[in-house]
Amino acid sequence: MKFIGVACVLMLGIVLSGCGGGGGNSSGNINGTWTAALTNTDGSPAFGFTTSFVQSNGTSLTITNFSFSTSGSCFESEPVTETGSFGLAGDFNGRVTGTFAMTITQTNNPTNVLTLHGTVKDGVITGTWTLTGSVTCTGNGSFTATTT
Numbered sequence: 001m002k003f004i005g006v007a008c009v010l011m012l013g014i015v016l017s018g019c020g021g022g023g024g025n026s027s028g029n030i031n032g033t034w035t036a037a038l039t040n041t042d043g044s045p046a047f048g049f050t051t052s053f054v055q056s057n058g059t060s061l062t063i064t065n066f067s068f069s070t071s072g073s074c075f076e077s078e079p080v081t082e083t084g085s086f087g088l089a090g091d092f093n094g095r096v097t098g099t100f101a102m103t104i105t106q107t108n109n110p111t112n113v114l115t116l117h118g119t120v121k122d123g124v125i126t127g128t129w130t131l132t133g134s135v136t137c138t139g140n141g142s143f144t145a146t147t148t
Contacts, residue, residue, distance in 0.1 A: 036145035074137035079107045
């Protein structure tokens with residue numbers, strides 16, 4: 001009889017430990033609202049934006065509510081089109097550790113393209129960015145994005 005009681009307690013412990021890993025912990029979750037700060041190679045501010053990511057099919061991202069928080073002549077006349085993805089490891093709850101990529105293209109002038117490449121870990125995305133386009137719309141640097 002004691003054996004059955006001990007076995008039940010052990011099974012309950014195993015079940016509960018399996019449930020504790022995902023509940024309310026949003027650390028490392030790609031889903032949500034993100035704020036990004038992009039800096040030039042000299043450390044000066046370049047761009048900033050806020051957006052929402054939701055993991056869609058596999059490693060694709062659905063990007064909504066995108067808005068620049070800084071003004072810049074390259075993207076003054078929004079709208080813009082955004083695409084994104086992440087790689088390496090993720091799950092169906094949006095938690096991800098691995099690579100990140102995002103492209104922002106000015107819809108009215110598709111030669112202006114802002115590309116971000118980086119890594120996602122513990123709710124922070126860090127990496128590098130490159131801006132290509134007209135003569136005044138070029139540059140590169142680093143960025144950090146955090147969930148809000």
